[in-house]
Every structure is written in C-alpha cells, then in structure tokens.
C-alpha cells in the first residue's frame with residue numbers, strides 16, 4: 001500500500017499545493033515554454049518532448065572576462081577554461097585550513113546539539129546551510145559563485161548542501177540530472193569540497209571526463225516514465241545498472257579525485273560520477289557537496305516528477 005501511495009502522483013501534488021510560495025515562480029516559466037501546468041503539477045522530461053530550446057552551455061568567454069577569474073591560480077584558471085571539453089574543473093587550495101576547520105567545528109556542533117541528523121544510510125547531513133552561518137559562508141564563497149554563474153550561463157542559486165563526516169556516499173556512477181533536473185538541460189552544477197585530505201582509501205569521488213557530452217539518460221532510458229497518474233515503477237538499482245551498461249559502450253577514462261583539504265571539484269550537470277568504497281574505516285571522510293540550479297530554468301526531480309522547492 002505504501003509503495004502504491006509513493007507512486008501516486010496525486011500524493012506529491014497535494015504536498016506541492018501547500019508549497020505555493022516556493023513553487024509559484026514556475027508558472028511564469030511553464031507559460032514561457034507553452035506548458036499547461038499549475039505550480040503544483042507533476043513535471044518530468046516527458047513534458048519537454050518536442051520542445052527544442054537547446055541545452056545550457058558553460059559561458060567560458062564570460063568566465064574569462066570576469067575580474068574574479070584572475071583571483072584563481074594559473075592551474076585553476078586552466079582547468080576552468082577546459083570545463084566545456086571535460087565537464088569538470090579542479091580548484092586546488094581554494095579554502096584555507098582555518099576556513100575548513102571552522103566548517104568542521106560548526107558541523108560537529110550541529111551534530112552534538114542534535115540540530116542535524118545523518119540521513120540516507122546514515123551518511124549524509126542535508127541542508128547544514130540552513131543551520132549554520134559558518135557553513136553558509138563557505139557555500140556562498142563569492143569568487144567561486146561568480147565562476148558558477150558563468151558555468152551555467154546565468155545565475156547559480158544554491159539548492160542544497162550535503163555534508164559527509166564518517167563515510168562518503170559510496171554511490172554508484174550517476175549523473176546528478178536524474179536527481180536534480182532542469183529545462184533547458186544543463187542548468188545544474190555540482191561543487192565538491194574536501195574538508196580534509198581524501199586519499200584512495202577513504203572514499204574519493206570518481207568521475208569520467210567528457211561523459212557530460214553523452215545523452216542525458218533520464219526516465220525514458222530505463223523505462224521509468226510511468227503514466228499520467230503513476231510514477232514509473234523501476235528501482236534506483238535499475239538506473240545504476242543502465243548507466244553501467246551505457247558506460248561499457250563508451251571508452252571513457254575513470255579518474256579519482258584524491259584531494260587536499262580545501263580543494264574543490266566542480267562538475268557539470270551531466271558528468272558521470274560517484275563515490276568510491278571507503279576502505280579504511282579508521283579514517284573519516286569530511287567533505288561537503290553543494291548543488292546549484294540556474295535561476296531561470298525549470299528545476300525539478302525526474303524520478304518523483306516533483307518541481308524542486310526553491311528558497312529564493
């Protein structure tokens with residue numbers, strides 16, 4: 001019965017109905033794209049079939065012309081310039097040890113005072129940005145956010161933070177666009193910050209350079225579109241298996257992001273990535289992921305077909 005309710009689109013629409021303040025901005029966008037939808041309606045990539053507005057492309061020329069670009073090291077500038085080709089950028093040494101220590105202390109305090117809980121297999125602290133000014137300050141780092149604006153060719157708005165402490169996600173290879181989807185596609189960007197040194201044995205992130213140029217594999221790629229009343233019935237494991245089989249068709253190199261405390265990895269909405277196994281459980285795996293949506297895109301969640309709750 002619970003499974004049935006979870007697949008019933010009406011359950012989500014009732015929830016959405018009470019979130020008017022956070023969803024009503026979509027009605028203007030639905031109108032712009034000729035979609036006959038209310039703020040509380042379900043939405044998925046199927047609704048955009050036949051529309052051809054193109055995808056969002058990183059605006060590297062605007063990025064290079066921004067004075068904030070000069071604040072980054074030569075190596076980071078080089079990496080940012082290659083974002084379009086490779087689908088990721090590495091910014092070494094961005095945050096100082098003092099800045100990172102302040103965030104780690106803030107997270108410890110939030111845990112101790114039970115203001116946050118570990119969720120999703122006890123691995124993730126969600127939305128610490130809403131609980132701590134120190135965490136928020138890191139997430140809204142000005143030069144970084146300026147770069148993100150250009151990489152989504154618009155205005156990058158912070159949607160969520162995820163903090164890891166004891167373990168990484170150990171999540172199989174995926175594209176964030178399945179979880180946080182946009183129309184036009186490409187209006188999402190991921191930022192991963194090392195809050196301590198991360199080596200091969202404490203669950204580094206892995207990624208496939210260039211994989212962002214593959215098609216966006218959404219519900220239709222694993223037969224999960226569902227019907228007008230129900231969500232698709234496939235499991236997340238079916239999505240992971242589909243991605244694995246797609247990867248077998250392409251000869252893409254797999255890279256690990258072993259990082260020093262304060263380093264950053266930025267990834268494109270469609271870059272295939274995941275978390276390696278955390279082999280040495282004596283080590284922690286302190287890190288923070290930030291996901292930003294492009295402000296003028298329709299932002300939603302493909303699997304649950306829910307519009308994203310945006311706190312503008």
Ligand SMILES: O=C(O)CCC(=O)C(=O)O
Nearest residue numbers: 168169170205274275289
């Ligand atoms: O930190 C990790 O293990 C991976 C996180 C990730 O894949 C994500 O947030 O999309």
